[in-house]
Amino acid sequence: MIQLEFIQKIDISERPFKGSKEAPVTIAVFSDYQCPYCARLEPVLQQVLxxxxxxxxxxxxxxPLPMHKFARKASAATLAAAKQGKFWQFHEETFKNLRTLNDAKVQKIAQELGLNLEQFNNDLKDPAIQKRINEDINNGRQAGVRGTPAIFVNGKLLKNRSLAGFQRLIELELKKTSTTSR
Incomplete structure (x- = not known):
């Protein structure tokens, strides 16, 4: 039996990332801040890192999925926080509060993280932030994303989101890079 594996082009330019900038393996995670499965994935991603x-x-x-009424605003808030160097801190707090997200909660998180609230609120209105979210959504749709979380390892869809599933695909990708770099 022949098994075809599609490699998707995922735009990662100027996107928030953790890990090594020059890493041979890129894990792109399409996520929604009101998705409980996305929140549950966070500790696994940290273990992998x-x-x-x-x-x-x-x-x-x-x-952000249309059924999650505050997910898009939450995405915008994390990107506004990024302009003050606090993307990942805001990201973590947003997931911790996924069931109670609203405008007041976002303001409270921003305040607790020590953000300049005037700048944060101005950045929330920045059309470039909405453009970035739209680009991510369009990129996800082109890659076949229909739900979250959707994970791509060097462009390959990861179906097994366990630590073992990540390790298997990462090790395969690392073997490829070690054989092509000789």
Missing amino acids: NKYPKDIKIVLKHF
């Missing part, structure tokens, strides 16, 4: 600190880069792509 701890295991492969120099070999992987985890990139976040915004994919």
Whole structure:
């Protein structure tokens, strides 16, 4: 039996990432801040990053689902926080509060993280932030994303989102890079 594997082009330029900038393996995560499955994935992503600190880069792509009424605003808030160097802190707090997200909660998170609230609120209105979210959504749709979380490892869809599933695909990708770099 022949099994075809599609490699999707995922735009990771100027997107928030964790890990090594020059990593041979890129994990692109399409996520929604009101998705409980996305929130449950966070500790697994941290375990993967701890295991492969120099070999992987985890990139976040915004994919707010229409059924989650505050997800798009939450995405905008994390991007506004990024302008003050607090993307990942805001990201973590947003997931911790996914069931109670609203405008007041977003303001409280911004305040607790020590953001300049005037700048934060102005940045929330920046059309470039909405453009970035739309680009991520369009990129996800082109890659076949219909739900969250959707994870791509070097452009390949990861179906098994367990630590073992990540390790298997990362190890395969690392073997490829070690054989092509000789």
